[in-house]
Amino acid sequence: MTKSIREEKLPVSSLSFLPLEGIRTFTEALSVGVLLVDAEGVLYHVNQAAQLLHQGSSIPRAGFPLADFSPHDWVEVKKVLATGIPQVCSLLRLPMATVLVSRMPVRHNGGTAGVITMMQDINNFNAVVHEFPEYQNIVREFETVVDQFEDVFLSLNRRGEVRHVNSAYEKLILLGRQGLVGRHIEDIQRSPRNLVSLFKQASESRKRVTMPVALPTGQVFQGCATPSFDDSGNLFRVMLQLKHPAPSPAEPETKTSVSAAPKPSLPSAELQRLCNASGFTIHSSVMNQVVQQALKVSKTSSCVLITGESGVGKTMLASLIHNNSSRSSRPFVVINCGAIPEQLLESELFGYEKGAFTGASAHGKMGLIETADKGTLFLDEIGELQYSLQSKLLEVFEKKSFIRVGGTRRTSVDIRILAATNKNLAEEVEKGNFRRDLFYRLNVIPLAIPPLRERPEDVRAMIDQLIEQYNTQNSASKKMSPELLHWLLRYPFRGNMRELINIMEWLLVMSEGDTLGLHDLPARLQQEYQLTEQARVEHVSLPDITQPAGSSARLPALPEIEEGRLSLKDALAAFEKSYLERAMERYGSIQAVSEALDVHFSTLWRKLVKYHLVQKHAAQEKKYVP
Known part of the structure; x- marks a missing residue:
């Protein structure tokens, strides 16, 4: 059915002069994503690599308008159709990847018959560039220098995507470099929130900006953002620096000069x-x-x-x-x-x-x-x-x-x-x-x-306060069970304080006894709790491969390995596939697995595609959709 629809649509396309089977054979052999769009904005051909890059959103399909799948991409394609001017090496953010895009006009009979768009995962592109020895040496020298500093350094491009970090930043947020480079600063949950403000202020003002940056640990760093510009005056890089708080010197005049940002502590x-x-x-x-x-x-x-x-x-x-x-x-x-x-x-x-x-x-x-x-x-x-x-x-x-x-x-x-x-x-x-x-x-x-999910101390304080208020107003003696309190402290509270107050009011008003338990939760939250517990019980814990030999943690049983029928390379691949399969079952999403296993999103994505786990995971999700 799909093929007949496509065959009906394509002959009237402005690109119908192109041999579709030849294009399909050629583009499917490429590792870069390829989209062919005709003069009307209809997709003439989409290769598999382009479809994989669009995972997490609507997957573009031939015979349908590009605007239905990627409105932003269609805006840029229209410019190429209107002007005939190619666009080379621009960035496009997709839900699960940031891609480097080039858009070239397709000429026919003296006019622009369509546009061919080629896209490559920015992280794959960086991997290719790093193969050049001279560039690699420069990068090593730069990394060696900045890693010597105790201060935190990050280098962001003009869109706020991390291009480089030093080891001090890795230690600060306990996330490896491979899990940081290529990600937008706003997407790194463990990173101090004020870094986003620093970056935005420096980008907008085009000037050096400083401000105190507070960490969840209570420390305060002096933050500094320095924008850099190319020869044309365009912003291309912002360097963020967090300076460690200096110890208080003995001289009274210096004491007052550095005390602009008081060290945060617990509220008085x-x-x-x-x-x-x-x-x-x-x-x-x-x-x-x-x-x-x-x-x-x-x-x-x-x-x-x-x-x-x-x-x-x-x-x-x-x-x-x-x-x-x-x-x-x-x-x-x-x-x-x-x-x-x-x-x-x-x-x-x-x-x-x-x-x-x-x-x-x-x-x-x-x-x-x-x-x-x-x-x-x-x-x-x-x-x-x-x-x-x-x-x-x-x-x-x-x-x-x-x-x-x-x-x-x-x-x-x-x-x-x-x-x-x-x-x-x-x-x-x-x-x-x-x-x-x-x-x-x-x-x-x-x-x-x-958000409230980043400050569990406030969640606990609000719970205690709301219970105390209710008990005082209603001459009651309600209290929270340890199991319920533990679950609430881990709950994400997407509605923040409003949702917390709403849940607590339900618990306090609708509970029968004096001890609030998990059974008193509203139906939707009980269902969420039961699914969480079911997943925890049913799924076998991931083996800890960092455990020393002889410990209780064991690798998954692989009979082929035990009988010596696999090479070391194949055995490692089999273990990796099994490990990732269990991780996907346990954590449920690629982003969660990326963070839990401390592996870069694009690296994880390539491995999941390699072992056909993306398709399996998508099929399981579809199976449980009501």
Whole structure:
């Protein structure tokens, strides 16, 4: 059926003059991915290597529009079709690989009949380049030099992908070099979050940027990001450095000169009291650092941009800043830019004069911005603010005044502006969804709140606090069983604080006895727990090949090896296949196996393809899809 559809579509293609069988025979022998797209944007041919590179997303198929599978790729292909100008060696990020792409026009009868796209995994490309001896020697010299330093060094390309790290960074996050190079800095979960902020600020400002970087261990490093530019002035590299905290010198004048970034510790009782007054609890050193920064900036009038996933407590942190500022006795006005309908947002923000529009109040109306006069205006979900209103908000920043809807005179306001978003505003700027000038006015003091799953100390503290509150309010004596507490501390809390509060309310209200157990969890979480336990019981633990000889850990039994019927090479391959097969069963995803076994994603992917484990894993997933 598929073949007949393809045969019906292809003859009308602008590339039908090409011999399809010859192209298929030639391209299937290549290790690089090849896509042939005709002038209408329809895929004429896709080889197997290209389909493998697209794993994790919609797999492109011949006879269907490229835009259905890879909209970004189609945008670039259209440029080549329109101009006839080839694109050489550009990067394209796919769900499971970053590929180096070249797009060449296919000429026919004096015009552009289509585009041939060739793509190669960037890590494979790097492996080929490293084979050149002279280049290899330069790389070794560079690695030898930077590995001598105790400071952490990372080199990122302009997209934020890791090009090189030194041994100090490997030790810091306990992940080998092969598991780092080629990955985006945002995708490395164990890496300090402030490194992302350092990279973005240096990239956007095109200047050297320094800021304190807190580690989950409680240490604070002095971070520095230095951008590099090519001869044309284009950014091509950003060097990140983390300097170890220097020991306190004896001289008093030097003591004060380096104390800009206080060493974070567990939150003090006073700090916890301040946080409780704003509605949240902290016990982790990483949140202690964020709150310390918030308290420091609360004494100023600077604009603060708070970033973090939905539910991490951005509004609470904004409240903390306001409550500890000189404006604390004045209004704290919260505006959720994503909750007010677009057609009402302008009049709600800026107010309107009488008769401004049909249905308007006869006396006009004061806007929310005006009600925050002398106080603090908190713009939550600022990334949702419609583009047409962004220029008017920028005017409030610059002129400290605005014009009501339907009005002609300016209204002056004295407000401090705080903003929050769970979006990457820098990316929104590049997409054209957010004004660059407004972004720079907002992003004066960036504060990033880490997700709850990265601070289990706060999870435990919130659980204890919620149980205590419930017991006090309801004269109860509820307590948490060790098994339930252990499971909750490992739960990812994708909804962060909101999800934790939701789960705890269910447990406290719906439980029958005084001891909260796993059986009291909501149905969806009980199912998740049972699947986890079933997987743990059913799947044999992976053998620990690092165990010394004679220990209890044993390699999987391979009769062929015991009978001597396999060469050493084949025996190692058989063991590797068995090991990876068990790893896929145990961890469930290629990304999880990559991190657990400390092997680079692309290396793991090639081995899984080699042993036909990708197809097997995909078939198993499909089998269990309801």
